[in-house]
Amino acid sequence: MAVTPWDVKGTIDYAKLIWEFGMQPFHELMERIPKPHKLMRRGVIFGHRDYWRIVEAINSNRSWAVMSGFMPSGNPHFGHKMTMDEIIWHQKMGAKTFVAIADIEAHVVRGMNWSKTLKLGFEYIKSLIALGLEKDSIIYFQSKNNDVKDLAIELSNEVNLSELKAIYGFTGETQLAKMFVTAIQASDILYPQLEKFNGPKPVVVPVGADQDPHLRLTRDLASRVNIYSLENIKGGLRIRSRRGTEYLDKLDCLGYEMKKFSEHVDIFGDKNEIEEKVRKIEIECGGFGFIPPSSIYHKFTTGLYGGKMSSSKPESFISLIENPKNASRKVMRAFTGGRATASEQRRYGGEPEKCVVFEMYTYHLIENDKELKEIYENCKSGKILCGQCKKLASELLEEFLKDHQEKREEAEDNLNEYEIIF
Numbered sequence: 001m002a003v004t005p006w007d008v009k010g011t012i013d014y015a016k017l018i019w020e021f022g023m024q025p026f027h028e029l030m031e032r033i034p035k036p037h038k039l040m041r042r043g044v045i046f047g048h049r050d051y052w053r054i055v056e057a058i059n060s061n062r063s064w065a066v067m068s069g070f071m072p073s074g075n076p077h078f079g080h081k082m083t084m085d086e087i088i089w090h091q092k093m094g095a096k097t098f099v100a101i102a103d104i105e106a107h108v109v110r111g112m113n114w115s116k117t118l119k120l121g122f123e124y125i126k127s128l129i130a131l132g133l134e135k136d137s138i139i140y141f142q143s144k145n146n147d148v149k150d151l152a153i154e155l156s157n158e159v160n161l162s163e164l165k166a167i168y169g170f171t172g173e174t175q176l177a178k179m180f181v182t183a184i185q186a187s188d189i190l191y192p193q194l195e196k197f198n199g200p201k202p203v204v205v206p207v208g209a210d211q212d213p214h215l216r217l218t219r220d221l222a223s224r225v226n227i228y229s230l231e232n233i234k235g236g237l238r239i240r241s242r243r244g245t246e247y248l249d250k251l252d253c254l255g256y257e258m259k260k261f262s263e264h265v266d267i268f269g270d271k272n273e274i275e276e277k278v279r280k281i282e283i284e285c286g287g288f289g290f291i292p293p294s295s296i297y298h299k300f301t302t303g304l305y306g307g308k309m310s311s312s313k314p315e316s317f318i319s320l321i322e323n324p325k326n327a328s329r330k331v332m333r334a335f336t337g338g339r340a341t342a343s344e345q346r347r348y349g350g351e352p353e354k355c356v357v358f359e360m361y362t363y364h365l366i367e368n369d370k371e372l373k374e375i376y377e378n379c380k381s382g383k384i385l386c387g388q389c390k391k392l393a394s395e396l397l398e399e400f401l402k403d404h405q406e407k408r409e410e411a412e413d414n415l416n417e418y419e420i421i422f
């Protein structure tokens with residue numbers, strides 16, 4: 001198995017991926033999440049980093065945000081729909097919402113021209129709105145957002161080639177622009193914490209697991225551009241300054257019990273409270289005070305005929321804007337977990353865990369958990385056969401797409417009511 005932002009290969013072992021990447025398993029937080037999304041309940045969202053910050057934010061009335069991005073190098077499909085659903089769920093839970101259209105990435109990495117990235121970018125935006133994105137969201141094209149580009153310059157000052165080689169496998173042949181795109185994405189992720197949006201806050205980034213290297217880099221960079229670095233100690237926090245010890249003197253006014261050393265101070269008291277106050281001082285001094293972003297990771301979408309879904313093979317996936325009848329035909333031809341013959345299937349049952357159709361039910365087509373379980377059991381016991389099962393899936397799909405496409409047309413009429421930087 002190989003998982004990078006540019007390539008996903010082999011059979012994915014998600015438990016192993018969590019371990020290799022140093023993520024946390026998602027289920028450990030489940031019981032603390034009020035009304036979890038179906039992708040959470042069903043283990044499709046399988047990993048996270050620091051999502052506890054978001055759980056705490058949901059259960060308090062502090063301000064927090066959700067942000068993710070889409071690269072406009074092809075039409076939006078059901079893989080993107082997962083990210084869209086996750087963004088919208090967090091918005092409904094109270095997050096300030098940010099969406100990046102990664103046109104710089106599409107231009108640099110995929111060679112798309114700007115008029116194409118502009119046109120495709122709006123296809124994503126229309127689907128987001130059709131799925132329920134609200135009007136107070138901040139939507140932007142990377143190439144038109146100067147704050148994002150400015151921040152990317154600051155961030156790129158903190159990272160060198162050896163590091164990029166280690167994280168992304170870049171070589172001496174890699175273009176500078178492709179390297180800079182990693183700084184742009186880090187900037188997308190930290191953008192919601194800029195002062196114009198009231199400064200530091202917990203931010204969750206819902207993405208596919210292949211995007212994790214970007215999150216690792218961003219979390220590192222976030223702490224490197226901060227003035228203060230904070231470390232847990234018994235009963236409080238140890239604070240260092242990255243810009244000289246005169247910044248440590250500014251902490252005197254906090255009024256906690258403190259021990260001063262030549263290169264750091266130890267402050268004793270409630271850690272969250274101290275952290276928040278130190279961040280405030282940092283902002284007053286012109287720093288960023290970034291909180292390391294949180295993330296959640298969903299599983300990959302399987303191609304209709306097995307293997308990986310690939311935007312260069314339109315037969316391997318269903319787009320959100322394709323003809324519903326055509327889409328329904330594709331499902332009828334999809335790869336299932338069925339047996340070679342009907343009598344074998346009646347005897348041994350099917351294998352829903354290997355079935356693309358069952359994946360469609362789980363990720364998108366069936367909201368009700370009981371209904372999903374029923375299909376699972378009927379498949380396992382050989383009570384239903386694939387023909388009948390696919391027919392139901394293709395009907396649900398056709399219905400969904402018709403409705404979605406109608407809503408997309410409405411969205412097109414209402415685009416001017418959204419704040420979009422393009």
Ligand code: TRP
Nearest residue numbers: 068069070071100102185188189
């Ligand atoms: N690189 C992402 C992709 O290929 C798109 C993206 C751009 C993104 N900026 C982002 C994702 C910020 C999450 C957060 O799909």
Ligand code: SF4
Nearest residue numbers: 337350355379386389
């Ligand atoms: Fe998949 Fe349905 Fe066939 Fe089971 S019966 S293998 S869920 S298509």
